[in-house]
Amino acid sequence: MANVIHLLPDSVANQIAAGEVIQRPASVVKELVENAIDAGALNITVNIRDAGRTLIQVLDDGHGMTGTDARMAFERHATSKIKAANDLFHLQTMGFRGEALASIAAISQVILQTKTGDEELGTSIEIHGSNLMQQEPVATSKGSNFQVKNLFYNVPARRKFLKTQNTEFRHISNEFIRIVLTRPDIQFTLIHNDQTIYNLPVSNHRQRIQRIFGKSMNKNLVTIESETSIVKISGFIGKPETAKKSFGEQFFFINNRYMRHGVFHKAIMNAYHGLIPHETVPCYFIYFESIPESIDVNIHPTKTEIKFESEQAIFQLLEATAKEGLGKANLVPTIDFDTQGVIEIPTVTSKTEIKPPQIRINPDYDPFSTENKTSQQHNQDNLDNWEQLYQGFQNKASNNQSPEENEPGNNEIHFSEHQKPDRFFHFKGRYIVSSIKSGLLLIDQKRAHERILFEKYIASLLRHTGVSQESLFPGQIELNNEDYGLVVELMEDINRLGFDIREFGRNTVVVNGCPAEIENPDPEKLIHELLAEYKNNMQELKSDYKLNLAKSLATAAAIGYDHTLKPEEMNALADELFACNDNQYSPSGKQIMTVITTDEIEKRLK
Numbered sequence: 001m002a003n004v005i006h007l008l009p010d011s012v013a014n015q016i017a018a019g020e021v022i023q024r025p026a027s028v029v030k031e032l033v034e035n036a037i038d039a040g041a042l043n044i045t046v047n048i049r050d051a052g053r054t055l056i057q058v059l060d061d062g063h064g065m066t067g068t069d070a071r072m073a074f075e076r077h078a079t080s081k082i083k084a085a086n087d088l089f090h091l092q093t094m095g096f097r098g099e100a101l102a103s104i105a106a107i108s109q110v111i112l113q114t115k116t117g118d119e120e121l122g123t124s125i126e127i128h129g130s131n132l133m134q135q136e137p138v139a140t141s142k143g144s145n146f147q148v149k150n151l152f153y154n155v156p157a158r159r160k161f162l163k164t165q166n167t168e169f170r171h172i173s174n175e176f177i178r179i180v181l182t183r184p185d186i187q188f189t190l191i192h193n194d195q196t197i198y199n200l201p202v203s204n205h206r207q208r209i210q211r212i213f214g215k216s217m218n219k220n221l222v223t224i225e226s227e228t229s230i231v232k233i234s235g236f237i238g239k240p241e242t243a244k245k246s247f248g249e250q251f252f253f254i255n256n257r258y259m260r261h262g263v264f265h266k267a268i269m270n271a272y273h274g275l276i277p278h279e280t281v282p283c284y285f286i287y288f289e290s291i292p293e294s295i296d297v298n299i300h301p302t303k304t305e306i307k308f309e310s311e312q313a314i315f316q317l318l319e320a321t322a323k324e325g326l327g328k329a330n331l332v333p334t335i336d337f338d339t340q341g342v343i344e345i346p347t348v349t350s351k352t353e354i355k356p357p358q359i360r361i362n363p364d365y366d367p368f369s370t371e372n373k374t375s376q377q378h379n380q381d382n383l384d385n386w387e388q389l390y391q392g393f394q395n396k397a398s399n400n401q402s403p404e405e406n407e408p409g410n411n412e413i414h415f416s417e418h419q420k421p422d423r424f425f426h427f428k429g430r431y432i433v434s435s436i437k438s439g440l441l442l443i444d445q446k447r448a449h450e451r452i453l454f455e456k457y458i459a460s461l462l463r464h465t466g467v468s469q470e471s472l473f474p475g476q477i478e479l480n481n482e483d484y485g486l487v488v489e490l491m492e493d494i495n496r497l498g499f500d501i502r503e504f505g506r507n508t509v510v511v512n513g514c515p516a517e518i519e520n521p522d523p524e525k526l527i528h529e530l531l532a533e534y535k536n537n538m539q540e541l542k543s544d545y546k547l548n549l550a551k552s553l554a555t556a557a558a559i560g561y562d563h564t565l566k567p568e569e570m571n572a573l574a575d576e577l578f579a580c581n582d583n584q585y586s587p588s589g590k591q592i593m594t595v596i597t598t599d600e601i602e603k604r605l606k
Contacts, residue, residue, distance in 0.1 A: 206236065
């Protein structure tokens with residue numbers, strides 16, 4: 001039998017490795033910028049065309065490379081960062097595996113121009129799909145200039161699965177932000193299709209965060225800091241009122257490296273317990289410093305998942321540090337003891353005499369005296385007159401048509417036009433209640449309003465019939481880069497829903513009007529909640545952005561809980577709900593109404 005096992009050619013092995021290291025254009029940006037940082041650059045420019053499909057260019061003023069090093073850098077597992085396995089436990093650099101450049105060169109056309117500080121001429125190398133096309137001397141400045149062109153040109157299946165330009169550029173922007181937040185001592189520039197997206201001069205961490213996420217972020221940050229023998233924690237957490245429904249402003253860094261860590265995220269959420277709604281998440285920018293030997297960054301190709309030697313101890317420290325920060329900023333409830341002087345806490349020793357507690361009784365108490373019957377009579381009067389508590393709540397069933405009872409085993413409630421309940425009561429600021437033939441009908445007011453608005457917005461998108469209520473004073477809203485790009489991408493359809501939004505430039509939009517059916521809208525809050533919902537729904541409704549947009553606005557604009565409705569408002573809401581094509585479930589698939597049957601009530605009162 002002939003031998004069947006053979007070694008893969010380097011070009012094929014590099015393409016396979018690229019599948020792990022280079023998932024999309026953003027991966028190339030990450031690897032090249034990290035290399036520039038490791039090279040000691042103080043100025044780094046990232047130039048993108050067509051969201052990275054056509055060009056990814058990274059220029060830096062770092063140490064540069066000699067001609068020999070430049071050629072070796074594209075070989076698989078070629079690295080200057082480690083020489084032995086033990087070096088993995090003392091890493092101080094961003095990259096170290098030596099796979100990035102080989103993987104990038106395997107799936108693109110790469111041109112590198114580089115020069116060290118003590119050379120007169122630099123080196124130019126051109127590689128297409130792992131094949132060296134040319135290498136020659138060139139006049140260039142100190143540092144490196146990488147140009148990655150036509151990404152995945154020789155792997156069409158990978159190129160076909162790239163998303164839209166807006167989506168891919170958002171991924172690039174996210175990777176860029178994760179890096180620049182760690183190094184405010186470096187000047188960064190990001191350009192896309194000749195438009196400067198970020199121009200970030202040297203600053204401190206707080207200023208860098210403000211330049212990326214907007215001026216309003218600065219006033220909403222709370223400083224935290226703690227240092228122990230195992231880790232130093234510093235950074236910022238957001239005020240509770242700025243918590244959002246979507247992720248996007250949550251960052252952990254370890255030794256200037258971005259990381260994801262579900263356990264540490266739980267510690268932050270514990271610190272905010274009782275301060276924010278359960279479906280929201282606060283922003284945070286938290287920097288950990290630890291000796292390299294206590295962490296393992298070599299467990300994932302993208303190096304974003306980190307193992308900690310003392311994870312549980314850091315968890316407790318992080319939670320306590322976040323709570324302390326919120327407390328110092330007076331953002332958590334405090335107990336005010338009205339005391340005079342110093343509170344003395346007794347101490348117990350082996351010589352302390354332990355005395356049993358003293359019980360005081362009144363030997364003259366007579367439970368049968370007339371004086372003690374007053375409170376008993378008061379309680380009896382309450383029992384005798386309990387019906388008065390429910391005056392006005394009797395249902396006039398004899399005068400009104402009632403809905404038919406639900407069929408056994410069927411949770412859906414159907415009403416014909418002449419059977420709708422016409423008298424409703426509010427319960428707990430959340431439910432609309434009505435007495436019907438089969439029992440009590442409960443309607444979740446927020447879910448009902450979401451369904452009503454959702455069907456209106458779907459119709460507006462299909463028929464272009466959205467009506468806008470113009471604002472007396474148009475408002476300007478500053479957004480972060482990702483949200484601004486999303487608004488620009490969706491602006492035409494957002495305006496079809498009844499908004500009147502225009503670009504103002506520099507990540508700012510002007511809101512001239514909001515949908516007419518929204519009473520007393522807060523444009524800024526509405527836009528932020530709309531975008532948060534939209535991003536939350538992107539995975540679930542990724543194939544239909546219009547459905548996502550209608551659902552997101554319906555959720556953002558619907559009346560909330562603890563919003564008291566007047567009788568006429570409850571009637572109007574019920575009428576609109578029963579007129580919907582689907583009045584059983586909210587756009588999120590949650591049940592809108594239910595019936596507590598008379599039988600259930602009677603069983604409870606037996």
